[in-house]
Amino acid sequence: xxxxxxxxxxxxxxxxxxxxxxxxxxxxxxxxxxxxxxxxxxxxxxxxxxxxxxxxxxxxxxxxxxxxxxxxxxxxxxxxxxxxxxxxxxxxxxxxxxxxxxxxxxxxxxxxxxxxxxxxxxxxxxxxxxxxxxxxxxxxxxxxxxxxxxxxxxxxxxxxxxxxxxxxxxxxxxxxxxxxxxxxxxxxxxxxxxxxxxxxxxxxxxxxxxxxxxxxxxxxxxxxxxxxxxxxxxxxxxxxxxxxxxxxxxxxxxxxxxxxxxxxxxxxxxxxxxxxxxxxxxxxxxxxxxxxxxxxxxxxxxxxxxxxxxxxxxxxxxxxxxxxxxxxxxxxxxxxxxxxxxxxxxxxxxxxxxxxxxxxxxxxxxxxxxxxxxxxxxxxxxxxxxxxxxxxxxxxxxxxxxxxxxxxxxxxxxxxxxxxxxxxxxxxxxxxxxxxxxxxxxxxxxxxxxxxxxxxxxxxxxxxxxxxxxxxxxxxxxxxxxxxxxxxxxxxxxxxxxxxxxxxxxxxxxxxxxxxxxxxxxxxxxxxxxxxxxxxxxxxxxxxxxxxxxxxxxxxxxxxxxxxxxxxxxxxxxxxxxxxxxxxxxxxxxxxxxxxxxxxxxxxxxxxxxxxxxxxxxxxxxxxxxxxxxxxxxxxxxxxxxxxxxxxxxxxxxxxxx
Amino acid sequence: xxxxxxxxxxxxxxxxxxxxxxxxxxxxxxxxxxxxxxxxxxxxxxxxxxxxxxxxxxxxxxxxxxxxxxxxxxxxxxxxxxxxxxxxxxxxxxxxxxxxxxxxxxxxxxxxxxxxxxxxxxxxxxxxxxxxxxxxxxxxxxxxxxxxxxxxxxxxxxxxxxxxxxxxxxxxxxxxxxxxxxxxxxxxxxxxxxxxxxxxxxxxxxxxxxxxxxxxxxxxxxxxxxxxxxxxxxxxxxxxxxxxxxxxxxxxxxxxx
Numbered sequence: 001x002x003x004x005x006x007x008x009x010x011x012x013x014x015x016x017x018x019x020x021x022x023x024x025x026x027x028x029x030x031x032x033x034x035x036x037x038x039x040x041x042x043x044x045x046x047x048x049x050x051x052x053x054x055x056x057x058x059x060x061x062x063x064x065x066x067x068x069x070x071x072x073x074x075x076x077x078x079x080x081x082x083x084x085x086x087x088x089x090x091x092x093x094x095x096x097x098x099x100x101x102x103x104x105x106x107x108x109x110x111x112x113x114x115x116x117x118x119x120x121x122x123x124x125x126x127x128x129x130x131x132x133x134x135x136x137x138x139x140x141x142x143x144x145x146x147x148x149x150x151x152x153x154x155x156x157x158x159x160x161x162x163x164x165x166x167x168x169x170x171x172x173x174x175x176x177x178x179x180x181x182x183x184x185x186x187x188x189x190x191x192x193x194x195x196x197x198x199x200x201x202x203x204x205x206x207x208x209x210x211x212x213x214x215x216x217x218x219x220x221x222x223x224x225x226x227x228x229x230x231x232x233x234x235x236x237x238x239x240x241x242x243x244x245x246x247x248x249x250x251x252x253x254x255x256x257x258x259x260x261x262x263x264x265x266x267x268x269x270x271x272x273x274x275x276x277x278x279x280x281x282x283x284x285x286x287x288x289x290x291x292x293x294x295x296x297x298x299x300x301x302x303x304x305x306x307x308x309x310x311x312x313x314x315x316x317x318x319x320x321x322x323x324x325x326x327x328x329x330x331x332x333x334x335x336x337x338x339x340x341x342x343x344x345x346x347x348x349x350x351x352x353x354x355x356x357x358x359x360x361x362x363x364x365x366x367x368x369x370x371x372x373x374x375x376x377x378x379x380x381x382x383x384x385x386x387x388x389x390x391x392x393x394x395x396x397x398x399x400x401x402x403x404x405x406x407x408x409x410x411x412x413x414x415x416x417x418x419x420x421x422x423x424x425x426x427x428x429x430x431x432x433x434x435x436x437x438x439x440x441x442x443x444x445x446x447x448x449x450x451x452x453x454x455x456x457x458x459x460x461x462x463x464x465x466x467x468x469x470x471x472x473x474x475x476x477x478x479x480x481x482x483x484x485x486x487x488x489x490x491x492x493x494x495x496x497x498x499x500x501x502x503x504x505x506x507x508x509x510x511x512x513x514x515x516x517x518x519x520x521x522x523x524x525x526x527x528x529x530x531x532x533x534x535x536x537x538x539x540x541x542x543x544x545x546x547x548x549x550x551x552x553x554x555x556x557x558x559x560x561x562x563x564x565x566x567x568x569x570x571x572x573x574x575x576x577x578x579x580x581x582x583x584x585x586x587x588x589x590x591x592x593x594x595x596x597x598x599x600x601x602x603x604x605x606x607x608x609x610x611x612x613x614x615x616x617x618x619x620x621x622x623x624x625x626x627x628x629x630x631x632x633x634x635x636x637x638x639x640x641x642x643x644x645x646x647x648x649x650x651x652x653x654x655x656x657x658x
Numbered sequence: 659x660x661x662x663x664x665x666x667x668x669x670x671x672x673x674x675x676x677x678x679x680x681x682x683x684x685x686x687x688x689x690x691x692x693x694x695x696x697x698x699x700x701x702x703x704x705x706x707x708x709x710x711x712x713x714x715x716x717x718x719x720x721x722x723x724x725x726x727x728x729x730x731x732x733x734x735x736x737x738x739x740x741x742x743x744x745x746x747x748x749x750x751x752x753x754x755x756x757x758x759x760x761x762x763x764x765x766x767x768x769x770x771x772x773x774x775x776x777x778x779x780x781x782x783x784x785x786x787x788x789x790x791x792x793x794x795x796x797x798x799x800x801x802x803x804x805x806x807x808x809x810x811x812x813x814x815x816x817x818x819x820x821x822x823x824x825x826x827x828x829x830x831x832x833x834x835x836x837x838x839x840x841x842x843x844x845x846x847x848x849x850x851x852x853x854x855x856x857x858x859x860x861x862x863x864x865x866x867x868x869x870x871x872x873x874x875x876x877x878x879x880x881x882x883x884x885x886x887x888x889x890x891x892x893x894x895x896x897x898x899x900x901x902x903x904x905x906x907x908x909x910x911x912x913x914x915x
Contacts, residue, residue: 047797050797051796051797054796054797065720065726065728066718066728066779066780066781067780067781067783067784067824068784069727069784069824070720070721070726070727070728072720072721072726074721074725074726074727075721075723075725075726084803084804086804122798122800124803125800125801125802125803126795126797126798126799126800127803128800128803128806128853129793129795129799129800129801130792130793130795130853131792131793131816131820131847131848131851131853131854133813133814133816133817133820133847133851134803134813135813135817136807136808136810136813136814137810138810139807140807140808140809140810140813141804141807142803142804158817158820159817161725161821164725164821164823165820168820171787172787172792172793173792173795173797175787175788175792176788176792176794178784178788179788179789187781187784210773237723239720239721239722239726240719240720240721240722241720273691273693274691274693274694276691276693276694276698276701276702277698278695278697278698278701278722279722279723281722281723282723400743401723401724404724404741404744404748404750405695405748407750407752470797471797474797474798519705519708519709521701521705521708522705563708563711565707565708565711565712565713565714566713570675570774571675571716571773571774571777573714573716574708574713574714
């Protein structure tokens with residue numbers, strides 16, 4: 001099959017406008033007859049379900065949590081980008097587009113990214129209208145801050161809870177549609193299979209996680225908005241329940257998986273404290289606006305951070321990247337931290353950490369405050385106190401969270417941070433209309449591969465999730481469903497539904513009947529270790545080859561020795577998790593296959609064999625300027641399809657943040 | 659900070675499903691590190707139970723960073739345990755010492771029926787939001803975000819109310835199992851913004867009506883909700899809710915839809 005990205009012809013600036021004014025429409029009476037299934041209720045899913053409900057489609061939305069408001073978008077901290085240029089600092093749609101393409105290390109589509117940048121402003125308008133309480137200035141207008149990889153202030157935020165506020169906005173819009181009867185909500189439900197009829201996605205098999213019963217649901221179209229798969233690494237900043245199952249089932253039904261190996265390792269997370277660790281906690285990138293990252297100049301220095309004098313500290317990001325300093329993109333900052341720790345300069349008991357220090361920001365803000373209040377001859381303690389107040393207003397909840405987890409006060413001692421798996425740029429391959437190569441099957445938000453290339457810029461995940469749900473799918477879905485208005489709802493006793501349900505039921509029985517000796521959790525941890533060691537921040541051919549063999553062996557062992565307590569027809573979280581881990585194991589293998597095939601370094605994919613003399617990622621544009629879309633051909637068998645990336649406007653170059 | 663290990667006795671509520679009667683069961687856990695979170699201690703216990711071929715204890719959790727609102731647990735008589743402004747997932751074991759006994763129960767309220775062990779059904783909160791906890795603006799209807807300046811203090815107050823995570827600790831902590839703090843947080847969030855103005859009266863009346871319908875108790879100004887709220891949602895919101903409700907019902911313009 002040749003991959004058709006369906007990017008509209010014409011100049012970059014007019015592609016989306018032209019698409020919108022020429023796409024097919026569905027009249028209101030017909031919309032009422034068309035049923036749409038939405039999996040996941042994060043920013044992408046909730047905004048899509050709400051918008052489609054408003055338009056008159058019959059929507060069914062599913063989430064595994066107890067309420068759609070819990071989806072992990074809620075945990076996004078720092079902000080959302082939009083090319084509003086409210087700060088008059090030279091921002092524009094083009095500049096946001098350019099920064100995103102460059103930040104993604106020239107591995108994304110120009111057409112998609114330009115559309116994303118151009119709808120970014122509408123997102124902010126929509127959210128404010130819904131009552132999202134963004135941060136404001138004293139004049140009553142919206143406030144902005146900087147984020148990594150950019151030189152303008154275009155990030156809108158609500159303290160350190162931007163994701164929460166945006167998700168609550170989308171959740172409320174969704175609940176309104178539920179109340180109006182346009183959306184039916186199925187919480188504590190998990191999608192376990194896509195039902196295919198005549199080559200189209202026509203429904204799903206879902207499991208009610210409370211009763212354990214399987215259900216068949218018909219839809220003219222199925223939208224997968226189930227988020228990313230960072231939990232394949234076991235330890236990540238994802239929620240405990242975040243999983244790949246929905247998109248993996250789709251992949252096994254024929255949907256291509258795009259760039260599975262592109263993983264974002266976020267530079268500022270709280271370091272691992274021991275084997276008991278169940279997840280990692282992010283400290284927002286916005287902290288790099290004011291915090292300075294450093295390690296001791298002396299190898300293996302055991303002094304406490306406050307005892308190390310200024311001249312004996314290495315502010316390595318400022319040293320290596322004077323133009324962007326602490327605000328380099330995430331992949332660059334993460335690798336630099338790993339480089340220092342591997343070289344023996346790490347801090348803390350594990351030596352796998354670097355300092356993120358607010359001391360100078362606190363004093364700087366304190367002096368400004370003292371100046372504002374017109375107080376003179378104040379001592380350092382008073383200035384620090386004033387500075388603490390300013391920092392508290394900006395980052396208070398993050399500082400509090402750090403203190404709860406580590407027991408250390410970041411106003412007094414520098415934070416210890418280390419990179420952690422945070423986001424997956426890869427996902428289901430989709431065209432410009434967000435449709436996978438399987439007709440009727442769409443993917444939105446982090447679950448798809450589009451827009452971020454090989455590395456995502458900070459504050460762009462929220463932007464993409466909401467762009468897809470509020471402003472893209474309402475047009476593109478109609479363009480396709482217009483051809484489906486004569487298709488009557490297919491009864492769920494159709495043989496394809498029955499067969500799919502049997503398939504799911506057999507698989508669950510198989511899992512329960514293994515009755516082995518090892519817990520699901522233990523297999524998940526073992527998988528995570530293989531992935532982190534060999535397909536993590538740095539990868540090489542030998543390690544990846546080993547990882548593939550180790551994962552195959554682990555998979556065999558899982559299917560012969562996993563133990564799942566409890567019963568099928570009851571609330572059984574161990575069983576839910578077993579299904580997810582089984583899928584993660586298969587995905588892990590594909591990620592290694594993809595990472596092994598891509599003989600270059602780009603963005604979040606760093607192959608040790610391909611680096612410049614000073615350790616930067618070295619792309620091989622002549623060979624790898626394509627999207628790797630993998631087709632599932634049976635166990636451990638994946639076929640590569642390439643979508644070439646054509647740059648008509650931007651000229652790819654070696655990224656430089658120096 | 660000094661780290662240490664401890665052995666603990668846990669008395670945990672076990673209940674097969676909503677129809678069967680529950681009871682406390684006692685479990686012992688060993689070598690719990692003071693660096694663990696409370697839920698990681700439960701992970702250790704559950705791994706131990708699975709290793710013995712037994713069913714683990716069911717509990718709700720997801721983000722484990724204090725924001726999704728999914729974790730619950732009533733720990734030694736307090737919603738989310740002893741730490742101020744902290745969800746259960748952020749409570750850490752350095753709070754406890756070797757030999758301690760910890761009693762863990764689910765949220766207890768008629769409007770939150772038990773699903774299994776420590777897991778309860780909080781969909782009543784979603785239904786209260788459905789009754790009016792939103793601003794009726796369809797996608798694509800919005801004017802420029804800066805068209806309407808909002809006083810910073812008002813916006814900040816609205817934000818403070820909007821940080822509610824919908825966990826239900828306020829209900830669990832209240833002797834009357836009242837949901838007034840939850841409802842007041844949403845009513846305040848929206849009433850403080852000009853965008854929330856058109857539906858202001860209808861919203862408060864409909865949300866209160868739904869709250870009563872769900873079987874939550876009445877507010878008798880005890881203040882346990884504010885004391886136990888992991889996000890520090892203020893009682894001032896309840897005062898505002900009462901003013902909003904009285905204003906809406908006296909003016910006679912509140913409608914049910």
